[in-house]
Amino acid sequence: MAHSAQTQPMDPTSQTVARARLAPASPAAKAAPSRWTRIIPVALVMYTIAFIDRTNISLALPRISRDLHLDPQQAGTVAGIFFWGYLALQIPGGHLAKHWSPKKFISVLLVAWALFAVGCGLARTYHELLVLRLLLGVAESGVFPATLILLSHWFSRAERARANAMWLLCLPGAVILSSPFSGWMLDHWGWRTMLVAEGALPLVWLAVWIAFIQDHPAEARWLPQSERESLVATLRAESAELERSENVPYLRALMRPQVFVLAAIYFCFVSGQMGLLFWLPSATENFKKLSSLHTGIVFTFPFIVGAIALLVVARHSDKTRERRKHAATAMVLGGLFILLAVAVIPYSPLLAFAFIILSGVGAYGPMAPFWAIPTETLPAKTVGSVMGFVNAIGNLGAYFAPLIVGHLNKTTGSFLSGFAYLGAITVLGAALCFLLKPAVSPVVSSTAANAR
Secondary structure (H helix, E strand, C coil): CCCCCCCCCCHHHHCHHHHCCCCCCCCCHHHCCCHHHHHHHHHHHHHHHHHHHHHCHHHHHHHHHHHHCCCHHHHHHHHHCHHHHCCCCHHHHHHHHHHCCHHHHHHHHHHHHHHHHHHHHHCCCHHHHHHHHHHHHHHHCCHHHHHHHHHHHHCCHHHHHHHHHHHHCHHHHHHHHHHHHHHHHHHHCCHHHHHHHHHCHHHHHHHHHHHHCCCCHHHCCCCCHHHHHHHHHHHHHHHHHHHHHCCCCHHHHHCCHHHHHHHHHHHHHHHHHHHHHHHHHHHHHHHHCCCHHHHHHHHCHHHHHHHHHHHHHHHHHHHHCCCHHHHHHHHHHHHHHHHHHHHHCCCCHHHHHHHHHHCHHHHHCCHHHHHHHHHHHCCHHHHHHHHHHHHHHHCCHHHHHHHHHHHHHHHHCCCHHHHHHHHHHHHHHHHHHHHCCCCCCCCCCHHHHHHC
């Protein structure tokens, strides 16, 4: 995986532009959509589908547990084993996206995860479901770092947190949009039909992905030439600045303390986020004995708050050019709200659920500034692999958190201790943010200025 020590600019200009001139603008370029309305929506829908296929099992777990005779710990394992498979392509996926093509790499993964997602709906035993969830994790494992690389090819540092936030709206958006529909399908058709129908969606979106996505601005005939040239120059300057200040060997760059701190923070964050995501429907169903449709609707409330927090935190982070404190503040608020919910539930279940709704601030608010940090502090030659490594290690929290909550639920007969764990580990992640070094000041171009 080692590369030449020769300093190279960022991929949008280092490989594509080094080999060929910028593609001429088409006559209709000025009427074409901007980067914000073309690249981000297509990527958003793509990853919304990925997140639905990853997490729709949470709504179905009570019924799957009854049909396949799973105890709470086995149900937690079914939910979490996805994330062991999710380790497989994180580092190589980030590397391939950076040095080959995020568009082509994600196209292959769309087909693979569709096959395994449909297979989950056809599983007949606990062990079949485990294997298919594991393989689904492998198929989806390269998508996240590859998409972050794609966005770093298209958006400068001055606008990157907002670009990340607009794309990451797919995470709470997937829950908000799909949960009521998935709940309706569960009530009328059963969990197998729901998993098969939603598992086939990647094949539908594949054609749109291939038609609308380009790897680099240099390839975009629809982008006005002046904007293209300004963007390419800005990305080249930002990449060259990082390469000059961080001219270290590839493996040494991967092993720096900053990388392990990022991974530890993301482990804590994902533990709180995914533990809440996978167990909130079961806790809600047990609390009020709601139908699947009503459980799905109630389930969306924290994620609506999360979506708002995602946009607000990202906008303020870009405005102030600060990342660490924004990520930490959102995380500590989310963790404290979960702990407050645990503290008050013996006295007021309604107030406790209000605090759970507010905890959505910590579930999604930190993500945009957090994922801006690697692309603003690490050289281009290693950033793809680093983001893959951080996402891989961090997402182990998505395995252990559902398992720990399931174990605590089984041994105590209550979700209280499990949710207390989710709140505490989220607060720990917030504290770790202050071990990160600040990002360098971004290069500001006319393109970025206009975007603001």
